[in-house]
Amino acid sequence: MDFSAINPVLLLASLMVAATPILLAAIGELVVERAGVLNLGVEGMMITGAVCGFIVAVNSGSPWLGFAGAAVGGALLSVLFGLLTQYLLSNQVATGLALTLFGLGLSALMGQGYIGIKAPSFPDWHIPLLGDIPVIGEIVFQHDPMVYVGLLIVTAVWAFLTYSRAGLILRAVGENHDAAHALGYKVRAIRMMAIMFGGACAGLGGAYLSLVRVPQWTEGMTAGAGWIALAIVVFANWKPGRLLLGAYLFGGVTVLQLNLQAAGFAIPVEYLSMSPYLATIVVLVIMSSGRAPGSLGRIFHASR
Amino acid sequence: MTNTLLALNGLTKAYPGVVANDDVSFAIKEGEIHALLGENGAGKSTLVKTIYGLVKPDRGEMTLKGAAFTPADPRAARASGIGMVFQHFSLFDAMTVAENIALGMEAPPPQREIARQVREVSEKYGLPLDPLRIVGDLSAGERQRVEIIRCLLQDPKLLIMDEPTSVLTPQEVEVLFQTLRKLSAEGTAILYISHKLEEIRALCDQATILRLGAVVGECDPKVTSAREMAEMMVGAKLQVPQRSDRAVGRGLLQLDNLSAPAPHQFGTPLREIRLTARIGEITGIGGVAGNGQDELVAALSGEMRVAAGMIKLADQPIGNLPPNARRKLGLSVAPEERNGHAAAGEMSLIENALLTGRVPKSLASRGFLRWGRVKDFAQAIVADFDVRTPSVESAAASLSGGNLQKFVVGREILQEPKVLVVNQPTWGVDAAAAAAIRQALLDLAAKGAAVVVISQDLDELMEISDQFCALNAGQLSAPRPAAGLTVDEIGLMLGGAQSDAVRADA
Numbered sequence: 001m002d003f004s005a006i007n008p009v010l011l012l013a014s015l016m017v018a019a020t021p022i023l024l025a026a027i028g029e030l031v032v033e034r035a036g037v038l039n040l041g042v043e044g045m046m047i048t049g050a051v052c053g054f055i056v057a058v059n060s061g062s063p064w065l066g067f068a069g070a071a072v073g074g075a076l077l078s079v080l081f082g083l084l085t086q087y088l089l090s091n092q093v094a095t096g097l098a099l100t101l102f103g104l105g106l107s108a109l110m111g112q113g114y115i116g117i118k119a120p121s122f123p124d125w126h127i128p129l130l131g132d133i134p135v136i137g138e139i140v141f142q143h144d145p146m147v148y149v150g151l152l153i154v155t156a157v158w159a160f161l162t163y164s165r166a167g168l169i170l171r172a173v174g175e176n177h178d179a180a181h182a183l184g185y186k187v188r189a190i191r192m193m194a195i196m197f198g199g200a201c202a203g204l205g206g207a208y209l210s211l212v213r214v215p216q217w218t219e220g221m222t223a224g225a226g227w228i229a230l231a232i233v234v235f236a237n238w239k240p241g242r243l244l245l246g247a248y249l250f251g252g253v254t255v256l257q258l259n260l261q262a263a264g265f266a267i268p269v270e271y272l273s274m275s276p277y278l279a280t281i282v283v284l285v286i287m288s289s290g291r292a293p294g295s296l297g298r299i300f301h302a303s304r
Numbered sequence: 305m306t307n308t309l310l311a312l313n314g315l316t317k318a319y320p321g322v323v324a325n326d327d328v329s330f331a332i333k334e335g336e337i338h339a340l341l342g343e344n345g346a347g348k349s350t351l352v353k354t355i356y357g358l359v360k361p362d363r364g365e366m367t368l369k370g371a372a373f374t375p376a377d378p379r380a381a382r383a384s385g386i387g388m389v390f391q392h393f394s395l396f397d398a399m400t401v402a403e404n405i406a407l408g409m410e411a412p413p414p415q416r417e418i419a420r421q422v423r424e425v426s427e428k429y430g431l432p433l434d435p436l437r438i439v440g441d442l443s444a445g446e447r448q449r450v451e452i453i454r455c456l457l458q459d460p461k462l463l464i465m466d467e468p469t470s471v472l473t474p475q476e477v478e479v480l481f482q483t484l485r486k487l488s489a490e491g492t493a494i495l496y497i498s499h500k501l502e503e504i505r506a507l508c509d510q511a512t513i514l515r516l517g518a519v520v521g522e523c524d525p526k527v528t529s530a531r532e533m534a535e536m537m538v539g540a541k542l543q544v545p546q547r548s549d550r551a552v553g554r555g556l557l558q559l560d561n562l563s564a565p566a567p568h569q570f571g572t573p574l575r576e577i578r579l580t581a582r583i584g585e586i587t588g589i590g591g592v593a594g595n596g597q598d599e600l601v602a603a604l605s606g607e608m609r610v611a612a613g614m615i616k617l618a619d620q621p622i623g624n625l626p627p628n629a630r631r632k633l634g635l636s637v638a639p640e641e642r643n644g645h646a647a648a649g650e651m652s653l654i655e656n657a658l659l660t661g662r663v664p665k666s667l668a669s670r671g672f673l674r675w676g677r678v679k680d681f682a683q684a685i686v687a688d689f690d691v692r693t694p695s696v697e698s699a700a701a702s703l704s705g706g707n708l709q710k711f712v713v714g715r716e717i718l719q720e721p722k723v724l725v726v727n728q729p730t731w732g733v734d735a736a737a738a739a740a741i742r743q744a745l746l747d748l749a750a751k752g753a754a755v756v757v758i759s760q761d762l763d764e765l766m767e768i769s770d771q772f773c774a775l776n777a778g779q780l781s782a783p784r785p786a787a788g789l790t791v792d793e794i795g796l797m798l799g800g801a802q803s804d805a806v807r808a809d810a
Contacts, residue, residue: 175399179395
């Protein structure tokens with residue numbers, strides 16, 4: 001056992017990278033759930049985004065185009081969910097579960113020729129000034145651009161929900177869809193847009209795994225990240241700030257336990273592997289106090 | 305003030321199997337308070353939804369100030385100066401008053417400006433309201449003010465009010481009426497939907513009466529008696545429930561300092577409720593919704609457990625027993641929400657009969673259901689309570705509200721409980737069916753049951769109860785004999801203002 005092998009600066013630096021896929025998927029699902037829709041297909045949309053992003057990036061040679069393709073792929077899959085639940089009024093829980101299974105199968109099919117290839121990586125970039133700050137620069141400002149895109153999306157979602165009129169309407173639709181309909185808001189159209197945003201974000205999260213974190217394509221590579229994203233949304237009380245905390249906590253404990261494993265820490269590996277899940281849930285449960293959006297998961301039918 | 309504001313001409317709207325509006329024509333003048341009267345299912349809601357742009361008519365046209373008026377959606381209707389206050393409030397519980405109001409506006413100013421306007425309008429019309437409070441914490445009267453102010457900020461020419469007083473105390477009704485009269489004097493027309501005829505006589509200038517989707521008459525409510533209007537609505541003579549003399553016996557159900565914390569965030573805690581319901585007696589519990597009615601019903605039914613001694617049935621402590629054990633002992637409870645709480649909508653009437661009748665009517669033996677007996681029981685309910693349904697196999701949700709209510713109340717009464725607790729027994733039920741339900745409650749009491757009726761309809765409580773008490777913020781006033789209570793006294797009881805004298809003589 002050698003704790004000196006663990007470098008605290010590197011540990012904190014890799015925390016942000018480890019948290020980004022879950023953060024991206026979770027912030028999308030947060031918007032979907034604030035609009036009153038429960039999409040349990042996050043895992044399926046993530047893995048579809050991972051494979052779409054990988055294919056586009058490999059063929060075009062540009063990671064940026066890869067991420068765009070991932071967003072489109074995730075959003076397209078979510079449209080399927082939206083059509084089924086919003087227009088054909090299918091059960092959201094069952095449809096979401098089916099979407100995950102479908103996404104896992106579809107991605108395995110699409111990714112057949114891409115196993116074992118390496119993805120093109122972001123060119124080295126260096127944030128001037130900020131990146132040169134000792135210690136802090138290394139921890140916070142020396143990552144790939146997608147880390148900051150993720151943070152930007154979280155901030156934008158927070159501002160959108162808190163300050164904008166469109167955000168107010170979206171929350172109203174999620175809170176009481178019958179009342180929103182009676183006031184003349186287009187419940188289904190608003191929800192479709194939220195669902196597509198959620199799909200695109202999940203796709204970005206998946207592509208971050210296949211293009212940056214791993215960076216390779218393997219079947220089932222999301223390995224439950226979508227489910228963690230779903231759980232974080234609930235335990236964060238549907239608030240973007242807490243969601244960020246939850247995702248970083250999860251990322252942090254994940255990185256820590258990997259480091260502990262590598263250092264040969266004297267507890268069974270299985271306990272270490274469960275620790276991120278346990279720590280995230282315990283902390284967020286202790287903090288939780290809010291309530292779910294009033295219409296979450298309920299089927300909206302205009303004539304009732 | 306005599307110009308026609310809105311004219312309806314031959315409006316017809318049919319849904320599969322039912323004509324909701326059949327060639328409806330009438331006109332509303334500027335500044336007029338116009339009543340729209342009718343039973344449930346007479347087509348009032350469809351008609352106002354048409355005016356508000358939520359429903360498109362199959363035939364017929366509307367003119368607003370002489371120009372053709374065909375609102376595509378509620379926004380268009382609002383832009384033309386039509387405002388609507390809904391019967392079931394269209395509010396968002398988790399949001400603030402100001403946010404709720406912003407949602408009802410086309411181009412809302414910033415929140416701070418809305419807050420200022422709300423304060424201004426609420427002062428002008430005597431509707432006190434704090435714009436920064438969360439709507440879920442407001443009383444029913446305050447929630448209605450949110451809706452009214454939301455409409456008033458749009459400066460409407462026509463304000464539609466759908467059953468606005470069903471959730472208000474008499475004092476709150478008086479405040480509302482003053483506001484409406486003031487609006488009317490300023491030239492705003494009001495379309496007022498209600499089935500409370502005395503209110504319409506006190507408030508409205510003109511009344512249009514609908515029956516089965518068609519206009520069956522117009523009258524001046526100031527000179528037409530309530531009874532005449534009721535008979536126009538029903539199309540038949542009205543049966544008034546008959547009280548028979550009955551002996552009041554010993555106490556059967558006793559609540560002894562019944563207290564319970566609020567079961568959820570927007571709930572009401574119960575505080576030291578004391579009450580005795582006696583054999584042959586009907587106890588009426590009045591109060592505005594959200595003052596602990598649901599919690600009291602839950603405590604009585606056993607959905608919410610309390611300390612054993614807080615509820616006693618024939619001196620036996622039952623506060624900690626689950627619902628079925630209480631039913632076995634003879635305590636039946638019919639909750640308010642008929643679809644989803646008192647009855648399972650997707651299940652047939654037979655299955656619904658089984659749900660509460662299993663133990664008292666021995667509809668099961670050794671874990672197996674006796675479907676023959678269940679069916680007989682369901683058919684008995686349908687026959688005795690005049691439930692209009694194609695068959696007992698029909699799903700509960702396919703029945704109209706009034707018919708399902710008759711079924712739900714009838715199901716409990718036919719089990720011959722020793723104590724029956726009903727919450728809002730005639731809510732949303734038309735006059736004829738309501739009279740039948742009230743009669744059945746009176747008959748049950750005459751047979752020696754103790755009956756507790758929780759209702760927001762004070763006329764109903766005065767008609768059938770022997771003792772009356774009011775529920776306010778989870779506290780129950782001391783019971784008083786119902787005979788001889790004046791509206792003012794009841795209003796004070798509902799408002800929670802009781803003199804010590806009242807407490808002392810209880």
